[in-house]
Amino acid sequence: MISSPLYNNGMQKIKDMTGKSRALYIVISALCLALACWACTSTLRTWVQVASVIIMMASVLMIILLLIPRAGAEKSQDSPYAPQLQQLVLLNHDGQEKLSRIRQLVDTLFGAGSLTAARFSGAAQSALSVLAGNVDQGQRAVAAFGSDSPTKERELVFSGYIRESQSVLDQLDRLLLLLVQYDQSQDHDAESVTAQLEEITSTIHLYEHN
16 A cells, blocks of 8 residues: 555545536546557557557546545545545645745755755654545544544544644744744754754654554
8 A cells, every 4th residue: 555645645636626627627638548549550650659558547547536536525524534534635825825935934044955955854754644644534533433433542543633633733833933933033042953853853754654
């Protein structure tokens, strides 16, 4: 099972698409599929046929990816756990926005190629992995639980995901506050702020291994 941050974020963006955006991409993919089919059957050039087959496969895959998550989303809206799942999605979005702002501050204050920036990059990937992973786990739980009546045990499952995501966001808030204070202070104590930065990022890394 693929579980990389890049894959999780990509799939999450597809799942979060609005109905209009999803329909537009499906139409574009269908047009690409039709054009590739026409090109494949109207030429004898091998490289064109190979390229057309690749485009057809990619178009079919894209259409499938666009259709399946939508069906899952409609089911999740009928689930008694939909509010908890929505909370996980919102926490994920909030985390992505905070990480984007923090990354800009780190690059500005310490330099994009600095060791501090490299350390933060690792913590950022861990945070994204945890937040997106909890959304994915929540969606799996909704699919598994279906429309069954809520139970205490199942609510605890979602509470655990939400608590972990919120803890990651709390660490990101600490990190953001630290960087803002460092930026506004007259006496830049780089050694002190780097030590605190390492403490916070180490905490974020811990969530990924729980």
